[in-house]
Amino acid sequence: MVSVLLILALFTGFFMFPQGAADMFTALQVWTKTGTAKTGHEKVFLYWFDLFRRYEWPILVSLVISPVVFLTANRSLRILILTGFGTWLAYSLIPYKTPWLVLNLIWPLAFCGGAVLGRVIPSVPKLPGLRTALSLGVLICVGVSFAKMWKLNFHDFAARGEPYVYVQSTIDFKKVVDTLYRQAAKHPESRTMKIAATNRDTWPLPYLLIPFTNVSWGRPEVEMLNAASVVLSDSEDRAVIESRLVGKFFVLPFQIRDSYQDGQAYLEFSRFRDVVPASTPTFEGKLAVEGKAL
Structure with a gap:
């Protein structure tokens, strides 16, 4: 009886939401589908x-x-x-x-x-x-x-050959996030720089980018990419993004999880050159070279 009362208390918000007693059975329907449907x-x-x-x-x-x-x-x-x-x-x-x-x-x-x-x-x-x-x-x-x-x-916390390493954030992902944190620590004004997160699946970025106050989420439209110091993208959008970027950027590999597609992180060259190794590949938009803008 005590166990039943505890369960009812938890699911009803300590009896402030009686509907919760019925809703806890509704949740079982979702898990039934999860357990049998193609996921x-x-x-x-x-x-x-x-x-x-x-x-x-x-x-x-x-x-x-x-x-x-x-x-x-x-x-x-x-x-x-x-x-x-x-x-x-x-x-x-x-x-x-x-x-x-x-x-x-x-x-x-x-x-x-x-x-x-x-x-x-x-x-x-x-x-x-x-x-x-x-x-x-x-x-x-x-x-x-x-x-x-x-x-x-x-040691092997991000090794793809380990079955326990499942939808795990990658080392490349960590390197990019660590670079953003180093930049913010060295140049506190970078906390307000524009970050364009264009990935279709973004988690755990919303949590990790909390220190930055100017983050845009969505598809890589021109307006979103304009004046962005950081662009986080999926590999399938690379051609579109590089056709719309203006300026010189460091390009770092950026794969959110081992089960997710590869991607790239574009970091503004002039802003990040003192925290990113000089040997890092770069990209320079043609429009920037020609002095034009979209």
């Missing part, structure tokens, strides 16, 4: 198993051994095994799969594995070295998982 995130049945095999060895062991001890387990452990294994099975059957959902699978299987080991290890015959070997195996699994976690988080 571009469909994966094979063994997707979670492969992630465990690659990154989460203790969880993989838990998934494998839990069904084995199910029949001889007590009632509480059976419920725990059903929760862990059943969660994995349900999520495997649903086509929609993204790596961050693995958090919903890890915690029940972690509890399940711990409970199984707590039951199995004491029952192992006291043969020379057997318990030591079993404990060593557990430590190896945990150690391998920790090493993979460290490598992924601090």
